[in-house]
Structure formats: C-alpha cells, structure tokens
Amino acid sequence: MKRLLLCAVIAASISTNQVRAEDGPLDFNELVREALTNSPEAAKIDASLAERVAEAFSTGVKQNPELDSSFDIPSSRIGGEKNEMSITVSQAIRPSDFGDRAALALVIEQTGNLEKQIALNQYVQNLAVLYARAWQYQETNTLLTDARKRALQFANKVSEGAKRGIFSDGDVELFRAEQKTFEADGTAAQAELLQTIAELTRLSGISVQDKRLQKIDDTLFLSRDELEGLVKSSNLPIQRRVQLLKDLAQKQLEVARLDSFPAISPMVGYSRHDDGIDQVTVGFSMPLPFFDRNQGERIKAQGALVAAEREQRYSTSDAMVQEAQLIHAAYQSLRKQVELYETGVIPAKKKAVDAYYRQFDAGVGTAFQLWQAFRELNSSQLRAIELRTSLASVRAQINALTGKQF
Numbered sequence: 001m002k003r004l005l006l007c008a009v010i011a012a013s014i015s016t017n018q019v020r021a022e023d024g025p026l027d028f029n030e031l032v033r034e035a036l037t038n039s040p041e042a043a044k045i046d047a048s049l050a051e052r053v054a055e056a057f058s059t060g061v062k063q064n065p066e067l068d069s070s071f072d073i074p075s076s077r078i079g080g081e082k083n084e085m086s087i088t089v090s091q092a093i094r095p096s097d098f099g100d101r102a103a104l105a106l107v108i109e110q111t112g113n114l115e116k117q118i119a120l121n122q123y124v125q126n127l128a129v130l131y132a133r134a135w136q137y138q139e140t141n142t143l144l145t146d147a148r149k150r151a152l153q154f155a156n157k158v159s160e161g162a163k164r165g166i167f168s169d170g171d172v173e174l175f176r177a178e179q180k181t182f183e184a185d186g187t188a189a190q191a192e193l194l195q196t197i198a199e200l201t202r203l204s205g206i207s208v209q210d211k212r213l214q215k216i217d218d219t220l221f222l223s224r225d226e227l228e229g230l231v232k233s234s235n236l237p238i239q240r241r242v243q244l245l246k247d248l249a250q251k252q253l254e255v256a257r258l259d260s261f262p263a264i265s266p267m268v269g270y271s272r273h274d275d276g277i278d279q280v281t282v283g284f285s286m287p288l289p290f291f292d293r294n295q296g297e298r299i300k301a302q303g304a305l306v307a308a309e310r311e312q313r314y315s316t317s318d319a320m321v322q323e324a325q326l327i328h329a330a331y332q333s334l335r336k337q338v339e340l341y342e343t344g345v346i347p348a349k350k351k352a353v354d355a356y357y358r359q360f361d362a363g364v365g366t367a368f369q370l371w372q373a374f375r376e377l378n379s380s381q382l383r384a385i386e387l388r389t390s391l392a393s394v395r396a397q398i399n400a401l402t403g404k405q406f
Contacts, residue, residue, distance in 0.1 A: 026211035028131050031204055032124055039205035045119045052112025059255075060105030065091040066265075088269035090285065095258040104251040111244045118237050121403055125396035128216060130200045132392035135213040137193035139385050144186035147378045151179040154374070157360075158367050171367035178371060182378075218392045220335075222402070224328045230402055231324045234316050237403035242312045249305035256297035262286045327397050334391040341384040349377040 036042050072084040094101075155175035161167040197209055230236055234243075269281035314320060356370040398404075 025214050026208055027214050028128065028216050031131060031206070031208070032127060034206045035123075035127060035204035036120070039123075039203065041123055041203060041205070042120070045116055045123065048119065049112050049116040052108055052115070056105040056108040056112070059108060060102050062097055063092045063094070065089055068269075083274045084271065086269060086271035088267055088281070090265045090267035092263045092265045094263040095261045096255040100251070100255050100258060104248075104255050107244060107248045107251055111241070111248055114237065114241050114244060118241060118403070121237070122400050125400045127200070127203060128396045128399075129393050130196060130203060131213065132216050132218075132389045134193060134196040134200050134208075135215060136385050136389040137189050137196055138213055140382060141186055141189040141193055143378065143381055143385070144182045144189060147374075148179050148182035148186060151175050151182055151374070154367075154370065155179060161363075161367075166363055167367050171371075174367065174371050178375065215388065216392050218388065218395050220331055220395055220398060222328075222398070222404075224325060224332075227324050227328050227398070227402070228321055231321050236315075236401065238401065239312075239315045242308060242315045246305065246308035246312055249301055249308045253298065253301035253305055256294055256301045260289070260294040260298065262289050324398075324401060327394060327401070331391065331394045331398060334387055334394060338384065338387045338391055341380060341387065345380050346377070346384060349373065349380055353377050 066089070068088040068090070070084075070086050096104075152175075155172060155178075158167045158175055159172045162169055162172050200208055231239075263286065265285045267281075267283050267285065269283075271279045271281065273279070352373045353370070356373045360367065360370045
C-alpha cells in the first residue's frame, strides 16, 4: 500500500513538473531550435537546397547512350527475302561535356549551400522580429493591467476623500476614466498579442500560445568600424552569394554558347544475315542547327549575368557601406534611448509618482498632479517597451547583413 502511495506521489510530481514546463517561459533560443526542426518554412529552405542539388546533378551528368535493335523476319521466302538482325549503340556528345558542365554543376551546388545558409539566417531574423513584437504586446498588456488596478486604487482613495470634502467628484471621474482607458488599451494590446502569437506559431511551426516570452537579447557586439570593415572585405554571405551568382551566370553562358554547336552522336553497329555474313557499321549522327542554335538559353544566361554584375557593383560600393553605417547608427540611437528611459526617465517618474502619492495621501497635493504623474510614468514605460522592440528589429537587419544570429 505504501509503495502504491509513493508511486502515486511520484507520478503526480512528474505530471505537475510537465505542466509547469509547458506553461513556463519560452526563451528565444529554445524557440529557434524547435522551429528549425518542426517549421514548414525551414523544410521549404531544405527543399530549395535539394532543388539546387538536383539541378547540379542533372547539369553535370552525361546523356545516356541509345540502343537500337531490329529483327527482320520475312513473311515468305518468295523474292529471296532473308532474316536479318542488327544492333546499334550511339552516344550523344555535347560540346559542353568536356569539363564545362561539371564546373557549372559545382557552382550550382555551392550557390545552393550558401543560399540555404542565408535563407536560414533570414528565417531566424524574421522569427526574432515576430518574437520581439509578441513580447512587446505581452509586456504592454501586463503593464496596462497593473496600471488599471492602480488607477482603481487611486479612484477609490479619491472617492473616499470626496466624501469628506477633500476632493471633488471631477477628481474621482478623472481616475475612473483613466482606469477605463487602460482597460481599453489593454484589450487592444491583447488582441495584437493574439494576432502576433498566431503569426509566430505559423512561422515557427510550434504552439507558443501559453508561453511566457522572455526579453530577447538585443546586445550588438560589433562596432561601427568593425561592421564597415566586414562590408569592405566583400566577404559577407550576401556578397559571396552575389559573386557565386555572377560565376554561375558566366558558366551558364559558356555552356549555352558551346551547346549552340550541335551534339555529335558516334555510333557502332553490328548486323548478321541469313547467308552468314556479319557486318560492323561505324558512323555518327548530328542535328543540323538551321533553326535552334540554343538562342533562348544564351539570352537567359546573358540576362542573369547582367543582373549579377549590377548587384555585385552595389554590394561592393560605397552605397553598401553607407547602408551599413546608417543601420548601425540607428541601432546606437535606439540603444541610447532605451538606456535613457530605463535608467533615467522611468526611475525619475516613479519617484515623482511616489512623491505625489505621499502628498496626496497627506492631503497636501492635488489629485490632478498625481494623475498627471501617473499617466506620464505609464507613457514612458510603454515607450521603453516599444524601443526594445525597435532595437531587436534593427539588430535583426544587421544580423541579416553580416550573417550572424541572435
């Protein structure tokens, strides 16, 4: 009996721990790990790489040889007809089969691998932006809920003072109106939170509805000079991708140019006749390029080359450096604002609210002063939350540019 009770206690403990784990906080890194395993979007990225690998294989592989055989069996022997058997084997040889297609296949596969790396990184940055936005609405809703409760406490306190003639009915209504305002804003934040959680669930492939999101680490360990140096080195993933796309277009154009010449199909054949004569045939066949000279593939490759060259010029230009500088400057500006609000503005306004409340409680201060200080505090707290989200979004831009992750 004791053993049964012990097992029941252990099972209950395990069950409780599982519920707590499910309802506990969700770290962003944990979300990324789960998403890369379960997300349909991540699976699409893998599928894109598989398409590139398949394209590389199809490009590099030689065409199959052809076997042609025939057996002539006469319906009668009138007219000297005889049995005859023949077998012919031919192999088409394209001008691009002598190393050019193999080189093209290699670049296709390299491009696919790098594109997968860039796509996965961009996917993680998109997750980060959505996660930060969901965290913003979560914290906004929590803040407004607490503010509504405190506004109700103030309203009740003012109402008691109004009965004693210390405050007016207008003071009471001021805080009751503020309470309703917080309630309305909180309802809107809850709706935004649910919508963003739905988007995050769809993008990540996992349910995050009952999770408490944690503040994302938005620290950037990269100075402006370091970022500028990375861009000028032309070694960023997006810059390497542009170079590969240019190499790919050049090799596609070369293969298309070579294949404008007809493929030659050498052939060897053997035939045997009723009279015992064996015959070996050697020859070749080739199409006559009167109309189709692979013009379509050459035009397509030329267009891809022009686009790649233009993209490469931008990726190595001063404009790209300026873009990186502007994004980094935006990050530093947002970081400074966050620090000012969190370490300066909000603590100061909390002290102001406390001071006005002590005066209010002592019957010295006015209800309007307390209401104004309380409203400014909540406005500053909401602004700090918004700035945190903007900071995470700008850092995601920098990460997408440099190929780094959160």
